[in-house]
Amino acid sequence: MSSTQQNFAGCGDREGKMGIVKVRDLIYEYIRRDEEGNVEGITTAVDDVSLDIRQGEFVAVLGHNGSGKSTLAKHLNAILYPTEGTVWVDGKDTKDDAAVWDIRQTAGMVFQNPDNQIIGQVVEEDVGFGPENMGVPTKEIWERVEESLKAVGMYQYRKYSPNKLSGGQKQRVSIAGVIAMHPKCIVLDEPTAMLDPQGRREVIRAVRALNDVERITVILITHYMEEVIYADRVYVMDKGRIALQGTPREVFSEVEKLKELRLDVPQVTLLAHELRREGFPMPKGVLTDQEFLEALEHCVSAVM
Amino acid sequence: MPIILDKVSHIYGEDTTMPVRALDNVSLVLPDGQFIGLIGHTGSGKSTLVQHLNGLMKATSGAIYFNGEDIDSDGFDRKMLRARVGLVFQYPEHQLFETDVFSDVCFGPKNLGLSKKEIDLRAYEALKLVGLEDDYFYQSPFDLSGGQKRRVAIAGVLAMKPDVLILDEPTAGLDPRGRDEILDQIARLKQETGITVVLVSHSMDDVAKYVDRIIVMNKGRVLYDDEPKEVFKRYRELEAVGLAAPQVTYIMKALREKGYDVSDEATTIGEAREEIKNYFARLVAARKERQGAEDA
Ligand SMILES: Nc1ncnc2c1ncn2[C@@H]1O[C@H](COP(=O)(O)OP(=O)(O)OP(=O)(O)O)[C@@H](O)[C@H]1O
Ligand SMILES: Nc1ncnc2c1ncn2[C@@H]1O[C@H](COP(=O)(O)OP(=O)(O)O)[C@@H](O)[C@H]1O
Ligand SMILES: [Mg+2]
Ligand SMILES: [Mg+2]
Numbered sequence: 001m002s003s004t005q006q007n008f009a010g011c012g013d014r015e016g017k018m019g020i021v022k023v024r025d026l027i028y029e030y031i032r033r034d035e036e037g038n039v040e041g042i043t044t045a046v047d048d049v050s051l052d053i054r055q056g057e058f059v060a061v062l063g064h065n066g067s068g069k070s071t072l073a074k075h076l077n078a079i080l081y082p083t084e085g086t087v088w089v090d091g092k093d094t095k096d097d098a099a100v101w102d103i104r105q106t107a108g109m110v111f112q113n114p115d116n117q118i119i120g121q122v123v124e125e126d127v128g129f130g131p132e133n134m135g136v137p138t139k140e141i142w143e144r145v146e147e148s149l150k151a152v153g154m155y156q157y158r159k160y161s162p163n164k165l166s167g168g169q170k171q172r173v174s175i176a177g178v179i180a181m182h183p184k185c186i187v188l189d190e191p192t193a194m195l196d197p198q199g200r201r202e203v204i205r206a207v208r209a210l211n212d213v214e215r216i217t218v219i220l221i222t223h224y225m226e227e228v229i230y231a232d233r234v235y236v237m238d239k240g241r242i243a244l245q246g247t248p249r250e251v252f253s254e255v256e257k258l259k260e261l262r263l264d265v266p267q268v269t270l271l272a273h274e275l276r277r278e279g280f281p282m283p284k285g286v287l288t289d290q291e292f293l294e295a296l297e298h299c300v301s302a303v304m
Numbered sequence: 305m306p307i308i309l310d311k312v313s314h315i316y317g318e319d320t321t322m323p324v325r326a327l328d329n330v331s332l333v334l335p336d337g338q339f340i341g342l343i344g345h346t347g348s349g350k351s352t353l354v355q356h357l358n359g360l361m362k363a364t365s366g367a368i369y370f371n372g373e374d375i376d377s378d379g380f381d382r383k384m385l386r387a388r389v390g391l392v393f394q395y396p397e398h399q400l401f402e403t404d405v406f407s408d409v410c411f412g413p414k415n416l417g418l419s420k421k422e423i424d425l426r427a428y429e430a431l432k433l434v435g436l437e438d439d440y441f442y443q444s445p446f447d448l449s450g451g452q453k454r455r456v457a458i459a460g461v462l463a464m465k466p467d468v469l470i471l472d473e474p475t476a477g478l479d480p481r482g483r484d485e486i487l488d489q490i491a492r493l494k495q496e497t498g499i500t501v502v503l504v505s506h507s508m509d510d511v512a513k514y515v516d517r518i519i520v521m522n523k524g525r526v527l528y529d530d531e532p533k534e535v536f537k538r539y540r541e542l543e544a545v546g547l548a549a550p551q552v553t554y555i556m557k558a559l560r561e562k563g564y565d566v567s568d569e570a571t572t573i574g575e576a577r578e579e580i581k582n583y584f585a586r587l588v589a590a591r592k593e594r595q596g597a598e599d600a
Contacts, residue, residue, distance in 0.1 A: 030447065064451075065450070065451025065452055065478060066449040066452055193477045194346075194394075194476055196547065223451075226551070271580075274577045275581075278577070293558060296559070300584075303588055
């Protein structure tokens with residue numbers, strides 16, 4: 001029996017406990033056409049992906065350029081629909097037209113470039129757009145704007161013009177705009193790629209707080225390995241498929257494998273790995289400076 | 305082709321109610337053949353600065369000299385300047401516009417009036433250099449993933465074979481291998497041809513690994529201009545202006561604080577590894593000596 005059928009069977013059985021995101025045998029093909037509409041070529045951007053994400057999880061997605069991360073992400077809030085397979089968000093099939101607005105509200109999206117995402121002239125106005133479009137009553141809009149800006153640490157900037165803000169601040173405003181719609185899940189597609197170190201720290205801190213405090217499910221796509229160590233689980237994509245998955249420690253223990261997949265590990269992990277190769281009794285998958293210091297203490301005891 | 309900036313200021317919206325002083329009295333000398341890192345918080349003026357270097361933006365006050373000539377003087381050949389000083393913009397999607405990737409990369413060299421054969425050759429070489437696979441050459445640049453677009457934008461400028469290559473955050477959105485490959489290729493190109501490279505980057509790890517000089521911008525001014533080692537010694541000051549030291553520098557500092565006798569000046573993984581290895585070699589030697597003394 002093919003794994004496809006088993007998965008479908010499993011899906012029926014566990015219907016009641018379905019996670020916030022469930023993807024089964026997803027294939028997505030971009031079809032390129034010439035001016036006359038004839039098919040010129042097909043790119044299989046997502047190639048038979050299945051995954052489950054539970055409510056409240058923090059999941060990271062890594063993968064080389066063109067591996068299909070953004071394409072996958074766009075399925076989670078019904079910007080794209082499967083060529084084959086099925087995507088459920090909060091139990092709803094994204095192909096169901098009637099559910100599209102629910103799904104977009106359930107799974108909010110934040111993109112890379114902070115400048116393309118902010119439309120309001122004033123921060124609080126920008127954050128209010130989403131709930132306003134959803135028909136939320138005015139009084140509640142303001143409550144949501146306040147709570148969202150506080151959640152990302154931008155409340156004191158509510159009266160600012162967005163173009164007076166740094167990249168990291170703009171990106172936090174974009175995130176506030178998404179959480180004002182009260183999503184259960186937020187998908188961030190390289191939110192820190194354009195930011196300076198401090199902006200990156202601010203955004204990651206805000207994202208972790210949403211996950212820890214508000215229990216919002218987080219799906220973070222990134223090329224910065226350091227941002228992944230806080231995730232509960234990591235998926236690594238390669239040519240449209242999931243090549244590796246596990247906890248950050250499990251995934252980052254596979255230094256050579258990750259390099260083959262065009263990725264890397266956090267700098268501290270790499271330093272530990274190189275020392276290990278030089279014969280130091282270092283464990284695999286060192287993720288933080290603290291762990292590195294402890295591991296090195298052991299190395300000292302070993303030579304004394 | 306050295307570039308000299310003499311007290312350059314740039315004000316956006318000078319005659320509006322809210323002028324922004326993006327560059328404030330910047331004086332710099334960029335001699336031939338250096339690999340320069342330009343770092344600074346978002347909004348510190350990096351992009352504004354680099355767009356002055358190829359004449360895309362005009363200084364509100366101050367002067368810029370290319371090879372000794374004032375680029376704002378009457379007879380100055382601006383077209384030549386654009387060709388000699390190649391700039392890869394911060395947002396690649398703004399730079400792509402042709403119907404397919406290959407034509408897009410050909411656009412620059414075409415404007416140089418080269419033969420068709422030479423143009424194609426350069427475009428091909430440049431696309432190879434940035435590691436874009438052949439499959440994508442005849443696709444629309446708009447159908448590419450973010451990182452693929454960025455590669456095409458970089459190739460377009462490389463194909464011009466500029467004397468000064470400026471890259472405004474070229475690795476944002478590239479996968480880690482792509483980042484290393486492109487920067488390795490550019491470092492090699494610099495080595496082989498002696499061009500000047502200006503790398504604007506938010507990655508302190510990349511800057512530490514490649515450049516021989518760092519210019520730190522803060523609020524439109526040059527805060528530091530020195531060798532990487534010297535600049536990263538001031539990590540506290542860097543943090544105060546939205547930056548940081550490379551990650552390994554923090555690890556080495558933590559080790560020193562714990563009492564390890566290691567230098568905290570390492571800025572790359574290789575340096576840190578050697579420093580730690582040497583420290584352990586000293587520990588082992590000391591132990592042997594002790595044991596030798598006890599045995600005697
Ligand atoms: N609009 C499109 N039309 C045709 N092909 C596309 C389109 N968008 C993406 N692709 C192709 O689909 C594949 C996956 O692209 P996708 O954008 O999902 O990658 P990604 O993992 O997000 O990459 P990156 O890290 O560069 O953002 C690539 O081969 C890409 O060229
Ligand atoms: N086209 C523009 N119009 C008005 N202000 C601008 C423009 N471009 C940049 N600025 C402002 O100039 C300052 C420097 O910006 P920029 O050069 O883009 O910095 P960086 O590249 O270091 O992030 C910022 O305050 C920014 O908001
Ligand atoms: Mg992408
Ligand atoms: Mg910039």
